[in-house]
Amino acid sequence: DSGVTQTPKHLITATGQRVTLRCSPRSGDLSVYWYQQSLDQGLQFLIQYYNGEERAKGNILERFSAQQFPDLHSELNLSSLELGDSALYFCASTVGGGPGTDTQYFGPGTRLTVL
Amino acid sequence: AQSVTQLDSHVSVSEGTPVLLRCNYSSSYSPSLFWYVQHPNKGLQLLLKYTSAATLVKGINGFEAEFKKSETSFHLTKPSAHMSDAAEYFCVVTGTYKYIFGTGTRLKVLA
Numbered sequence: 187d188s189g190v191t192q193t194p195k196h197l198i199t200a201t202g203q204r205v206t207l208r209c210s211p212r213s214g215d216l217s218v219y220w221y222q223q224s225l226d227q228g229l230q231f232l233i234q235y236y237n238g239e240e241r242a243k244g245n246i247l248e249r250f251s252a253q254q255f256p257d258l259h260s261e262l263n264l265s266s267l268e269l270g271d272s273a274l275y276f277c278a279s280t281v282g283g284g285p286g287t288d289t290q291y292f293g294p295g296t297r298l299t300v301l
Numbered sequence: 302a303q304s305v306t307q308l309d310s311h312v313s314v315s316e317g318t319p320v321l322l323r324c325n326y327s328s329s330y331s332p333s334l335f336w337y338v339q340h341p342n343k344g345l346q347l348l349l350k351y352t353s354a355a356t357l358v359k360g361i362n363g364f365e366a367e368f369k370k371s372e373t374s375f376h377l378t379k380p381s382a383h384m385s386d387a388a389e390y391f392c393v394v395t396g397t398y399k400y401i402f403g404t405g406t407r408l409k410v411l412a
Contacts, residue, residue, distance in 0.1 A: 188344065219400075229391070229402045242398040276344060285395035287333045287352040292344040 189213065190279050190293035198299045204265040207296045211258055211279030217241065218260040219280070219290060220252055224273040235260055236283040267300045274298075303328045303396040307403035315411045320364075320379040322406045324392030327373060334375045335393040335400075336366055345391065351375060362386070382410045 189212035199205055211218050220232040222245075231244035235254035246252075249267075254260045264271060274295045280288040308323040326334060333352045337345040349360025356368045366377045375392060387410045392403040 188346070190344075228404055231399055231402075234399065244399065274342075278345075285333065285398070285400050287350075287395075289335070289347055289350055290393075290400060291347070292337075294344045295342075297342070 188291040188293065190277060190291050192275075192277055192293035192296050194296060195294070196297050196299075198301065199267060200301055201267055201269060203267050203300075204263065205267065205298065207262040207264070207275050207277075207298075209260045209262070209277035209279075209293055211260070211277075212291055215279035215281050215291070216258065217280045217282065217284055217288075218254055218258070219278045220246075220260070220262050221276045221278065222273045223276060223295075224270075227273075229276075232262070234284070241283055264298070269300050272298055272300045303332060303394050303401050305392050305394045305401050305403045307390075307392050307406050309406050310404065311407050311409065313409040313411060314382045316384055317381050320377070320382045320386065320408065322377040322390050322392075322408065324366075324375045324377065324403060325373055326375060326392070326394045328394060333395040334366075334368065336360065336364070336375075336377050337391045337393060338388050339391065339405075340388045348377070348390075382408075384410050384412065386410055 191210045217236045219234045222230045232246040234242040252262045276295045278290040278292045304327045306325045335350045336348040351368045
């Protein structure tokens with residue numbers, strides 16, 4: 187158990203809908219990273235938050251947004267969902283603003299299925 | 302810019318034989334390097350990490366990796382494969398602002 191929690195574990199929804207994925211980092215970790223993993227794209231970095239502020243951006247679509255709250259949990263919002271958004275979504279946390287020598291600890295993921 | 306290449310997308314070994322998963326990296330400075338394992342429908346679990354201390358790094362479950370600066374490699378090895386090692390393995394190098402993942406190597410262990 188990495189200490190990173192993600193909810194829900196599974197999510198099934200329809201095209202055009204909006205969903206929110208939640209991540210709680212390990213105790214003491216200030217950064218949260220979001221990743222998307224699909225069969226055709228592999229593991230893609232989406233976005234990083236550090237202590238409530240956006241720190242780095244990857245291949246995140248405009249339909250997607252994220253935020254980190256004062257208690258350091260983070261939410262990833264996906265809207266106007268398309269079939270191609272079906273994937274495993276992971277979050278990871280690190281102590282610092284990273285990367286440096288910080289280790290990323292990954293949550294168990296949320297499997298999103300868009301029908 | 303930093304990059305990482307996992308040289309094999311699939312590796313098959315027989316149970317009890319050695320495992321070698323190859324990773325080459327490119328970096329303009331001394332990076333940190335990691336190996337993660339992912340079992341089906343699970344999150345990524347850290348196997349080991351290199352952060353410029355000892356070049357031979359020991360990890361969990363009998364895995365180890367050697368950092369070779371001259372060859373820009375960080376290959377993952379295990380002396381004897383177990384059926385439970387069947388999984389996908391990711392090599393990761395640190396970039397300036399993010400972690401850069403290899404495309405993964407799927408390890409199959411034959412009985």
